[in-house]
Amino acid sequence: MKASVIFGSxxxxxxxxxxxxxTMDQTESHKPNISRFELFLAFSxxxxxxxxxxxxxxxRELVERRSWLTNREFVDxxxxxxxxxxxxxxxxxxxxxxxxxxxxxxxAGVAGFLGWPCLVVIGMGVLYxxxxxxxxxxxxxAGMSSVAAGLLFATVVKLAMVLPRNWRPWLxxxxxxxxVGVMRWPLLWVMGALAPWAVxxxxxxxx
Amino acid sequence: xxxxxLGELFLHFLVxxxxxxxxxxxxxPDIHRYVVETRHLLxxxxxxxLYTLAQVAPGPNAMYVTLIGWHIAGWKGVVATTVPLLVPxxxxxxxxxxxxxxYPNARLxxxxxxxxxxxxxxxxxxxxxxxxxxxxHDWRGYLITLVTRCGCSRAARWRACPAWSExxxxxxxxxxR
Numbered sequence: 001m002k003a004s005v006i007f008g009s010x011x012x013x014x015x016x017x018x019x020x021x022x023t024m025d026q027t028e029s030h031k032p033n034i035s036r037f038e039l040f041l042a043f044s045x046x047x048x049x050x051x052x053x054x055x056x057x058x059x060r061e062l063v064e065r066r067s068w069l070t071n072r073e074f075v076d077x078x079x080x081x082x083x084x085x086x087x088x089x090x091x092x093x094x095x096x097x098x099x100x101x102x103x104x105x106x107x108a109g110v111a112g113f114l115g116w117p118c119l120v121v122i123g124m125g126v127l128y129x130x131x132x133x134x135x136x137x138x139x140x141x142a143g144m145s146s147v148a149a150g151l152l153f154a155t156v157v158k159l160a161m162v163l164p165r166n167w168r169p170w171l172x173x174x175x176x177x178x179x180v181g182v183m184r185w186p187l188l189w190v191m192g193a194l195a196p197w198a199v200x201x202x203x204x205x206x207x
Numbered sequence: 208x209x210x211x212x213l214g215e216l217f218l219h220f221l222v223x224x225x226x227x228x229x230x231x232x233x234x235x236p237d238i239h240r241y242v243v244e245t246r247h248l249l250x251x252x253x254x255x256x257l258y259t260l261a262q263v264a265p266g267p268n269a270m271y272v273t274l275i276g277w278h279i280a281g282w283k284g285v286v287a288t289t290v291p292l293l294v295p296x297x298x299x300x301x302x303x304x305x306x307x308x309x310y311p312n313a314r315l316x317x318x319x320x321x322x323x324x325x326x327x328x329x330x331x332x333x334x335x336x337x338x339x340x341x342x343x344h345d346w347r348g349y350l351i352t353l354v355t356r357c358g359c360s361r362a363a364r365w366r367a368c369p370a371w372s373e374x375x376x377x378x379x380x381x382x383x384r
Contacts, residue, residue, distance in 0.1 A: 047266045054267050080307055083320050085227045085295045087269040094296050095304045106301075110293065117266025118273055122285065124260050125277035132256065143351060145259040145342035150355025152232060152335035157356070159328045169325035176326040180236045181333025184244070187237035191226050194326055202322035206314070 032068060034100040036108040042066060043093055043112035054089040062096065069096070090114070168205075172198050211248065211280060213287045220272065221291040225299075229327030231269035235334035238272065239341075248279050255341040 042061055050057040055078065063074050081091035090113060097109030131137050163169045172194060179190040219241055223234045235258070242248045249257070257278055261271035269292060276288030307316065343349050 049265065050267070051263075051265055077304075079320070080304060080316075081300070082230075083228070083316060083323075084300050084303060085225050086292060086300070087227075087231050087267045087296075089267055090269070090292070090296045091300045094300050098301055098304070106297070110296075113267070114270075114289075114293075117264060117270045118285070118289065120264045120266065121261055121270045121274045122277050124264060125257075125274050128257070128260060128274075128278070132253075138252075138256075141256045141259055142342055142348065144263065145255045145338065146348045146351035147355045148259045148262050149335055149339040149342065150352040151262075151359065152331060152338060153352065153356040154359035155232065156328055156332045156335060158359075159324065159331065163325060163328070171325075172322075173325035173329040173332070176329030177332045178329075180330055181336055184236075184240050186240070187226055187234060187330075188222060191326070195323065198322040198326060199319055202318045206318060 032100070034068065034105075036101050036105050039097050039101060039105050040108040040112040042068075043097075043109045044116055046089070047113045048116055050089075058089050058092060068100070168201060211246075213280060213283055216276075216279075216284075217287040217291060220288050221294060224291045225295050227295075228323050229330070231267070231272070232334050233327055233330040235271075236330065236337055238275070239337050242275060242279070249275070251341045253278070255338055258338065259342075 046054055046057045046061050058078075059074055062069050063071055069077070077092055077095050078088065080095065081088040084091050090110070093109040093113045094106045097106035099105075101108070132141075160173075163173075176190060176194055179185050179194070180187055220238075223237055226237075227234045239254055243251055243254050254275070257274045258271045261274045262268060264270060272288040272292065273285055276284035276286075278284070280287065307313070339349070339352055343352060
């Protein structure tokens with residue numbers, strides 16, 4: 001009986017102690033020791049479980065499942081990833097990999113994040129070249145493409161609901177749409193003209 | 208089909224990926240312009256079908272460029288379209304990430320984010336209309352598009368699709384901050 005009590009208290013005590021030490025380490029350095037292989041595995045998992053947007057799965061894996069990052073850190077890194085060009089979660093992958101294991105860590109994360117989808121997509125490309133001309137396949141793809149267009153429209157609405165209710169952001173949005181979507185001017189020209197103007201306007205507005 | 212110049216393709220994608228602030232949907236119209244209208248490497252329908260296939264696959268949405276590259280020129284095409292994707296992520300991101308750790312809450316970052324959000328919206332809207340015009344030849348297609356668009360906001364409101372509502376929530380948080 002006595003032995004079991006001691007044993008029981010050991011069991012309950014031990015995880016607490018480990019947890020305590022872990023959280024202390026995290027608040028001190030924010031750098032749990034993570035191997036490159038673990039980074040590779042984590043980002044493979046994120047990549048392969050994410051259909052139509054990886055951000056939700058990235059948060060679930062990095063913050064909730066593995067607790068490598070706090071929620072606050074995650075939002076900060078993702079915000080930065082959104083600000084920079086390229087796929088947002090890829091930017092997040094590079095920053096997280098680099099933070100925990102340097103250059104090779106970033107490479108391991110990117111290999112996991114892009115490697116598998118690359119292979120899947122190429123497999124699809126092979127199938128498409130063989131069977132893409134079939135009538136049934138084309139009908140199925142036409143239906144799916146309509147859904148994909150609907151998803152893009154939904155994204156637009158979702159983003160637009162966040163905008164403040166004054167005219168200036170809507171003007172920039174409309175100009176970008178007309179320039180690229182209607183006039184079909186090269187994106188480089190449109191961004192080169194609009195982006196500095198928009199940033200300047202937002203800067204003035206804050207003052 | 209025009210004679211394919213892979214070096215030019217590579218450079219075009221490299222420039223595009225540096226402009227892709229706000230995700231891979233923003234450069235969709237310009238890839239369409241280059242691949243379909245200027246170079247005639249794919250037909251309008253093929254372009255839409257390849258984009259859709261890549262959306263069905265797991266992984267980031269950006270993988271449609273890889274599929275397009277594969278269809279145009281096999282492995283060489285994959286390299287020409289996918290490697291440029293990595294360049295801004297590795298150079299710019301690490302540089303800015305370093306600056307950001309030094310100067311958190313820098314005002315410029317917040318301003319740029321606020322300023323570019325509307326442009327992103329305009330570009331994604333352009334992508335949506337181009338894709339819709341490429342695939343929808345009769346009213347049934349338009350109906351599917353409309354139903355999907357409405358279904359998404361319903362799903363987000365009812366929290367039926369966790370990924371979708373979560374994304375919407377985090378976006379709002381990011382923009383307001």
